[in-house]
Amino acid sequence: xxxxxxxxxxxxxxxxxxxxxIRPFATLVAALRLACFFVFAWAIYKWIAGNSTIxxxxxxxxxxxxxxxxxxxxxxxxxxxxxxxxxxINNNELNVFRYRxxxxxxxxxxxxxxxxxxxxxxxxxxxLYQLLNRTTTWHGMQQLAHLLQQPLLxxxxxxxxxxxxxxxxxxxELRQLLTAHGLLNEEKEGNLHDIVDWLKRPVIxxxxxxxxxxxxxxxxxxxxxxxxxxxxxxxxxxIPVVLISWxxxxxxxxxxxxxxxxxGKKQTILEQYATILSHFSKVETGDAALLQKEKAMAxxxxxxxxxxxxxxxxxxxxxxxxxNIFLNSFFMYxxxxxxxxxxxxxxxxxxxxxxIHCVGMIESLNSLATFAFNYPQYKYPAVNEDGxxxxxxxxxxxLIAAEERVANDCTFGIDEKLVLLTGSNMSGKTTFLRTLxxxxxxxxxxxxxxxxxFVFTPMVIRSSIRxxxxxxxxxxxxxxxxxxxxQIIHYLQQQSAPVLxxxxxxxxxxxxxxxxxxxEQFIKKLLQYRCLTLFATHDLMxxxxxxxxxxxxxxxxxxxxxxxxxxxxxxxLQRGVAKNRNASFxxxxxxxx
Numbered sequence: 001x002x003x004x005x006x007x008x009x010x011x012x013x014x015x016x017x018x019x020x021x022i023r024p025f026a027t028l029v030a031a032l033r034l035a036c037f038f039v040f041a042w043a044i045y046k047w048i049a050g051n052s053t054i055x056x057x058x059x060x061x062x063x064x065x066x067x068x069x070x071x072x073x074x075x076x077x078x079x080x081x082x083x084x085x086x087x088x089i090n091n092n093e094l095n096v097f098r099y100r101x102x103x104x105x106x107x108x109x110x111x112x113x114x115x116x117x118x119x120x121x122x123x124x125x126x127x128l129y130q131l132l133n134r135t136t137t138w139h140g141m142q143q144l145a146h147l148l149q150q151p152l153l154x155x156x157x158x159x160x161x162x163x164x165x166x167x168x169x170x171x172x173e174l175r176q177l178l179t180a181h182g183l184l185n186e187e188k189e190g191n192l193h194d195i196v197d198w199l200k201r202p203v204i205x206x207x208x209x210x211x212x213x214x215x216x217x218x219x220x221x222x223x224x225x226x227x228x229x230x231x232x233x234x235x236x237x238x239i240p241v242v243l244i245s246w247x248x249x250x251x252x253x254x255x256x257x258x259x260x261x262x263x264g265k266k267q268t269i270l271e272q273y274a275t276i277l278s279h280f281s282k283v284e285t286g287d288a289a290l291l292q293k294e295k296a297m298a299x300x301x302x303x304x305x306x307x308x309x310x311x312x313x314x315x316x317x318x319x320x321x322x323x324n325i326f327l328n329s330f331f332m333y334x335x336x337x338x339x340x341x342x343x344x345x346x347x348x349x350x351x352x353x354x355x356i357h358c359v360g361m362i363e364s365l366n367s368l369a370t371f372a373f374n375y376p377q378y379k380y381p382a383v384n385e386d387g388x389x390x391x392x393x394x395x396x397x398x399l400i401a402a403e404e405r406v407a408n409d410c411t412f413g414i415d416e417k418l419v420l421l422t423g424s425n426m427s428g429k430t431t432f433l434r435t436l437x438x439x440x441x442x443x444x445x446x447x448x449x450x451x452x453x454f455v456f457t458p459m460v461i462r463s464s465i466r467x468x469x470x471x472x473x474x475x476x477x478x479x480x481x482x483x484x485x486x487q488i489i490h491y492l493q494q495q496s497a498p499v500l501x502x503x504x505x506x507x508x509x510x511x512x513x514x515x516x517x518x519x520e521q522f523i524k525k526l527l528q529y530r531c532l533t534l535f536a537t538h539d540l541m542x543x544x545x546x547x548x549x550x551x552x553x554x555x556x557x558x559x560x561x562x563x564x565x566x567x568x569x570x571x572x573l574q575r576g577v578a579k580n581r582n583a584s585f586x587x588x589x590x591x592x593x
Contacts, residue, residue, distance in 0.1 A: 004374055007172070008093045015087040019080065026076045033069040040066050085180040093374065096131070099401055106130040110145040119465035119502070120437045121399065122148050128438055131399060132367045132447075136182030137272065138192065139356050140363025147364055151444030153458040153497055155383040161365075161446025162380050164290040168369035171284060175366050175373075178279050182363065185272035192269060192356060198262040199349040204255050205335065206342035215332050215339060218245060222330035242329045249328055249335075256334045263312055263341065264319075270309035273359050277302035280362045294361050301355040304348055311341050368447045381443040381454035388459065388498045388532045389413030390436065394452035397435040398442070406571040408432065413457070416554040418523060418533040420542055422578040423558035428571040429536040430465060432558070433502045436534065437461055440500060459532065460495065462488045463502040481506060485522065492529040499531040505538060516541045527552055543577040 040062035047055035092103040107129035111117045121127045129148060135141045152158045168175065205211045218241055225237040249256075277298040285291040315337045317323045327333035372378070375398070391414075394407040406428070412419050423429045439449040443456055464484040467477065485506065492499060506522065507515040516539055523545060526533050535542075545553045557578035561568050 005097055008090045011090040015083050019083050022080055029069060029072050029076060033073055036062055036066045036069055082180055085183045086176060089176055089179055102130045104133045107145055116461050116463045119463040120434050132371050134179050134367040134370050135363040137359055139360035143360030143364040144367055147445050151441050155385055158383055158444055158446055160290045164288040164365055165368045165372055165446050167286040167288040167291055168365055169372045175369055178276055178366050181275040185268040194262040199345055199352055203342040205338055215335055219331050245329055245332050256338055263315055267309050267313040270305055270312055274302050274306040274309055276359050294358055297358040308344055372448050378448035378450055380448045381456055384455050384457055388457045391455045392451045396450045398450040408573040410573055413532045417527055418535055418553045420553055420555050421534055421536040424560045427558035427560050427569055429558055430504050433504055433534055433536055437502050457498055459498040459500040461500045462491055465504040501531050501533040504536045
């Protein structure tokens with residue numbers, strides 16, 4: 001990890017130096033541009049006042065110089081902004097290592113109450129999503145969230161994803177450029193949804209060939225008689241073309257406005273997508289089939305998306321009053337723009353969804369590859385499709401600081417279908433359930449896991465760990481818990497895929513005898529299905545199930561010890577049943593009893 005931190009620190013120093021070098025040059029170009037403009041204005045004045053050929057040539061010369069300086073200023077500004085984004089990216093990675101919040105979104109908007117996101121801290125502040133996320137587009141954020149909500153279950157797909165992440169991990173410069181260019185024009189949710197809606201609509205004018213000929217005839221006629229007007233002062237021949245142009249603008253005006261409402265101000269977002277696709281088209285794919293597929297898509301897409309961006313920018317010029325009046329009067333500008341846009345639609349509408357999905361995949365893979373680069377000590381797991389099992393050594397939670405977490409070895413599913421996990425309060429039972437769940441999600445996303453070794457069967461995860469009541473739904477804690485357990489059983493009844501069930505201390509809201517009986521019956525119900533279950537409980541009476549159901553239930557525990565008047569935890573998974581209790585000790589120590 002030290003070498004990774006050193007890499008980011010070196011990058012931070014490099015980009016700080018680069019920004020310091022570019023700023024005075026940008027200031028100089030700005031000053032020259034201003035001076036050139038004033039000299040250009042003075043040359044125009046002298047040319048008009050004296051009708052001098054020398055001043056005319058000077059005007060042209062300074063006009064060219066001013067144009068060159070403007071382009072230099074734009075490029076310098078673009079370079080400066082890109083360097084600032086790259087500096088942010090590297091500073092942000094250092095902040096993540098220092099356990100400060102990641103500067104990218106935490107995915108709270110994707111959190112729901114009907115999946116494992118709350119139980120396993122998948123979304124929200126301090127979540128797995130926030131640890132992974134380096135996406136800049138809505139489709140990138142959505143793709144990463146979807147992957148965490150529904151990880152891959154097919155061995156081949158998981159191994160393809162792993163291979164793609166491994167190959168991309170080594171391409172640091174490309175990964176950072178992908179993120180930086182994405183940050184230049186951050187997308188807001190829904191911005192491309194309007195374009196998808198526009199693509200579904202039928203064309204308005206593209207199927208009318210006579211409009212194609214009319215727009216060219218009007219444009220050529222206008223050019224000829226505009227020059228005639230400048231030469232002779234006779235503008236009467238232009239009146240018919242103005243009337244024709246505005247008649248057609250009136251006929252199609254409402255529908256053109258509807259089109260612009262869907263396509264307006266999309267140029268920067270489309271440019272963002274085009275730039276990401278363009279940079280990814282240079283990726284080294286190695287033998288990674290998934291990268292080869294996405295690169296082929298990016299190569300085919302980036303020029304077309306860039307053209308769409310330019311057409312969208314041209315269409316936006318109708319908002320400029322002068323452009324709107326002049327160009328629509330003489331060149332049917334709105335009709336020209338719509339004709340080109342609908343031509344693009346007819347050619348590419350069937351591919352556009354695949355292209356934006358490609359951008360989502362690129363950003364999702366980029367996030368996972370950055371995670372893999374940041375934690376080289378994490379290992380890529382192996383997929384085992386025989387039976388239902390998880391085996392790991394030095395397994396720990398990636399969201400817990402390295403100096404604070406305790407790693408455990410475990411093998412579940414070979415000698416049992418259900419693990420009964422006992423232990424006192426604060427001994428580590430719930431954290432272990434989350435550790436197993438989070439690492440399984442990472443494994444099924446194709447990412448490395450926080451373990452020395454990890455062999456697993458791809459499984460759907462269903463859990464009941466963090467349950468809350470709801471005033472809005474008039475649901476008590478007890479009923480909310482029962483509904484969660486009901487959802488688990490219903491899911492098991494409907495699915496054939498292997499399932500990992502994570503249960504933490506159920507039936508808290510009833511008496512101890514009822515709780516034991518209900519928990520026991522629920523355990524026996526779970527044993528009927530194709531699932532591996534970790535069942536954490538304080539109810540030691542349930543431990544007898546290991547003897548009653550040999551080969552199906554095994555006891556594991558997290559033990560605590562009291563030494564020299566202090567309660568100590570080693571957070572180490574052990575075989576057997578927890579014996580020590582800490583509630584009475586803590587109550588006495590805190591002078592509650």
